[in-house]
Amino acid sequence: MTFRFRLRCPGTLRAALRHKNRCLRTTLLAPAQAVRSPFRTSPQRRSPKGCLVAATVAATTGMGLHAAAQDGAAAEQMGLEIALEAREKRLGFGNFTARQNMLLRNKRGQESQRELRVKVMEVDGDGDMSLFVFDEPRDVQGTAFLIHAHKDKGDDQWLYLPALKRVKRISSGNRSGSFMGSEFAYEDMSPPEVEKFTYRHLRDEPCGDLTCTVVERTPTDERSGYSRQNVWRDIEERRTWKVEYFDRKGAHLKTLSLDGYQRYLDRYWQAGEMTMVNHLTGKATTLTWTDYEFQTDLNANDFTQTGLRRIR
């Protein structure tokens, strides 16, 4: 167990230090291998009003900031490189399975849960194949959603309906709609294909204990629900910590916060918790990932229409 001091203060570090007697909080953090989000403000640890911005001593003393190259082409190049580097770090995982709990909450605080199993398989030279199998709610138990993501065209999507014992193709290639009534669009749930965006590096900034690059990415697909996204990735591991989504009119629509990263096979970082807050409707959805298993005995046949019918 390690103990760390975390300082949560408003505004700049100087302000933070001035207020440190008032704002200093000792916080018991989780074991080091589970990395906490710098953006995390869980209710029980929420600092006093006005102290919501987390600033850590480590972030400002430990690491220097990247010299930000902000002029047009250079910024675009840097943004793309960061995206490619992040993809590079994901490559070669083969396949993995995990469980996903989806907690939906509306403005009234009413909650609802969904349980899914997720199987993902890497495809050489193209997007991943993903399979979502629904366990809860009971009425859709055994329903399976298969996606073949593509780099250069719309994704293929199928749904297996156990009550009908039939596979139905979802023709629209839609990725922007609400996934199971949640605040996630399907396109928000997995790392998107690098080719489907243009990039621009905005700045580097401290994020908690780490330093993050902030990259703006603009979808090239006209049917995307977004005009742009801002992505926070730490410099070391290129893990995504936060994504801000801007709707088609450029308004800040949603914010995704990722947390509880764990490393698998000594290499692949996966978030344990993803929370999407819709700023316009006040609704929120939290995805909790558990039981990650990498390099299982899945094979490509499991990700076919025929394979869908065998899913239990």
Added chain:
Amino acid sequence: MTTSPQANGPGAGEAGSALDRFAAVLLDRPWLVVAIAALVMLALSGGAVRIGVTNDHRVLFDEDNPQLLAYDALESTYTESDTALIAVAPSEGSVFSREALGVIESLTESAWQTPYSIRVDSLTNYNHSESSGDDLVVGPLVEDATALDEDALARVKEIALTTPETRGRLVSTDGRVGAVVVTFALPESPDAAVIEITDHLHVVLDEFRSAHPGVSLHVTGDVLMNRAFADATRDDLEKLTPIVFLVILLVTIAILRSLLATVAVVVTLMFTINTTMGFAGWIGTVFNPVNAGVPLIVLTIAVADSIHIVSSTMTALGQGLSKRDAILTSVRENAQPVFLTSVTTAIAFLTLNASEAPPFRVLGNLVAFGVLWALVYSMALLPAVLALLPLRQGRVRADWRFLDRLANFVIARRTTLIFTMGLLTVGLIAGVFRLEFTDNWTKYFDERYEFRRDTDFVAENLTGLESWEYSLESGREGGITDPDYLASVEAFAEWLREQPEVSHVQAFTDIMKRLNMNMHGDEPAQYRLPDNAELAAQYLLLYELSLPFGNDLNDRLDVAKSATRLTAMARGGLTAAEQRNFDLRAQDWLNANAPQLATPATGFTIAFAHLSQRNIESMLQATILAMAGISLILLLVLKSWRLGLVSLVPNYLPAAMSFGVWGYAVGQVGLAGSVMTAIAFGIVVDDTTHFLTKYRRERNAGLAAADAVRATFAETGRALVTTTAILVAGFLVFAASGFEVSWALGALVAITLTLALVADFLLLPPLLMALDRRDR
């Protein structure tokens, strides 16, 4: 108007001498008085910059208004339902042309750019589903409209006019008008957002209008109504108030026939209004159309006090008194009636605190505050100002001959008058039965506002704008796909569709029926509900996965899939009572046929439908209490049970008669009606008080009833006519407001004041003579 304090007995005499000493102090140091008053006024009026204007219709409701709370719960369970509806109407032919559909399609796209928009539903982006081979194809009904061929247009028309989700909602049943509905999530304080949204929409629509002259565009919805709210508030504050001021100025000049005297009145008014509005700012008042009339009402009522004092002064000057003595005389004569009328008026306005609608409480308190300050300034500042002005002896005005003639007529025809006035009263009051209390937000603004014209167009040509919203609970998570639940919702929707009040029903079951048909190869016989909960849930999942951003079902289903939202659009022109009754009938039906779903309707419309009724109930008690209180004050002042009781007749009847007139002439009244009695009563009482005080004095002095009436006419008639003229003129300007609550209130009060004067002249004297004849 010349009640002398000496006549009120020894107590009043002492008060009178104290008053004389007070007045003498004022006249000795007029500059000091003006300076102190100016300090007070300036200190308070500094707050005026803090005055806010809101356009949020919610200000009409109390925070704990049950209908509003239910509506909030609905909105936070599903999605916000603040909307703007844009109607697209080609000047000829149907909307199923390349051009019209093209306009709707690009409007849909532009609508996404509207600030705060969270979804856009239109005839073109409606997500139609059909089967293709073994697959479910979900896509916008129209894509690339301008490239459609005749067959494709015919297909679009066929689908749009047969699908329950579009027909009568996104396209008129005759196919001539199409719609784009934008839904917004407004921030907590929506004022700025509403301005931003509506400005944006108007710019976009104007661009479309100039690019497509063959298509007319109309926009309505509650966001637009909020904008009209703001515009109306500003119009009333900024346009009507100066007009009232001008009217008052002209009337004052006409009555006083002296510019300097008019200056004195205007100075007093300015002090009063600045103090009141400044105070309003300091206490953080936010004005809205309902209480935007505060400055106007205060001006109107305050001017009466000043005019009495100045005109008495002028009369005294005319009788050859020195300026100082003339002012002293005037203060002495007017102190009691001005004090009395100010207090009764203030009490009446304070009863508005019982109102359910917060803006009326603000209105009541601010006017009461203003009236009391008018009293202070008239009794302190005004004499000092008069003392400073080089007032010359005014022309001695001839008495109004017609008052004499009127008095003689009343005395001669007293029996006939009691009879005819009685008949007239009964006849007018009978009109009350034709009166309907209703608040309808679609009719809050008159046709000078584009909002009203557009709203009328949409209501006549496309869809009703008022709706009953139902959140139908299945009782368990995921229960909305239970066959039993679906069957009940379906039955309710069908029942609703049969009701004459309903123009369109948007129900979840329509989606399920369509999906069931799609999953069976679009076989029309399969347009029915799935009979298996799992199948239904899986169809729904498939459909939801197919819907793009901004077209999801999250506004119709709750997160737990335990409840669905059903919207029944009302036909235009229903009254509040009809809307409430319909709600009750629907609840009865639910209780009898689907008790597990039973719920009252909610929504914007139903909240308004309850507004005036709730307000009437709350105001009724308070108004009666205020009337009793004021009548008691009159009894004390008049020191006569008989006169006190007689005073009830001219005090109470005018309001009832005025409602009767309204019943015959207009037929409907909303919020204004519930507060009118309290407001008018406080003012009407003043005339009666003057008349009866004078009459009692003449009788005490030994005059016979008829002679006392003649003397009273001569002494008070002129003042009653002039103050009534000012008040009626002021309230008539108020009636020029384009906001229904304001113009109805202004008109009702003006009618009441006129009828009160008629009652004071034609009914009260005959009654007094009849009563006093029996006495002797």
